[in-house]
Amino acid sequence: MTLDTYLTPTPAIDSDHPQVRRFTQVSVEGIEGVREQAVAIYYAVRDGIRYDPYRIATRLESARASATLANGYGYCVSKAVLMAAMGRVLNIPTRLGFADVRNHLTSDKLREVMGSDLFAWHGYVELWIEGRWVKATPAFNLSLCEKTGVKPLEFDGRTDSIFHPFDASGQRHMEYVTDHGQYADLPLALLLKEYERHYPGIMPELERTGGIEGDFEAEARADIS
Template structure:
């Protein structure tokens, strides 16, 4: 059972989850609309999912890169950035929100990205946990619909009631993503833990100047 104190902690603005920032409030005013908490959060989910391109090459370990307003300014981000933005937007409409993390094996990442990472395991993949209908519901706004179409993957839908966490199969029925390990939910970004894992697991990625690229251009359906 979740206590009132726990819900209050999941509603408070933080340096990363800037739910009281004018830019976040403006984003919410534009996209949340009226209605029930579920209806408003579902609209915000799709606004984050499809309004911001998924860009794994935008990863930077500078703390400022993880702020909700940075994702708004850049118009793109990877899973953690977009989960933080959704959490901030949800808190701004009075819905408690946390950040969830898990290690996943991604079978449809581009060859270039896999080479840079040195693995097909995405450590500390981020999603958002939302308090809706008296329970925590998971939502993953990472992968925008255009990217999913290029990869031949069904986009993740979210109705505010059921968990929406991963693309288990592509449109051809081939395995796409599997969860390996859950790290739990957090009221704020666990920056030190996250960056320690990134540096340990992806030494090639952070060995020199961070790469740039167009992940959308690299994306193509896997061939059976």
């Protein structure tokens, strides 16, 4: 694939949506330079969109970047889709990456609901900056990190921003298990198939209601209190 592939709007990465374009332009107002703008959109998504692993899109219309922006919340994949769209608005080649991640600091309720501490097909972003691909992970918003003692991920546009293996107190945090590669668009059907394989107990509820009842930030904070 050429870099142009990663500049084009797609069904999920709807970088041509007016609100996505507006949010992007506001996020980089007064900021010049590809790297600097990439950093700006990272923080706009990381902290402007609340992390919520209980709201997982099972249909294209709710998986689009514009839907996540309108909702104001999303899980790792939907936040990555939004950041990818913003990168394309700025003419920065941007693609999605996926990996299985073992999360040692999930909430008790989420672990019970999932039946596992393995987050299958965790989503992140890769941006083409200064001649190479750089990873960015805008999943956990700052307020969540501060309340749970997790060191927030920073991004400088030069080095890969991926989950830390340990939290701020030295406890096990994240472990990357399997790399699933990079994609020009959201492979929603594949993700749902993998979620069904890993978490068969929660998929009917997600498909019926679009989410599971819960407040992850409050739960995670209570678990460490």
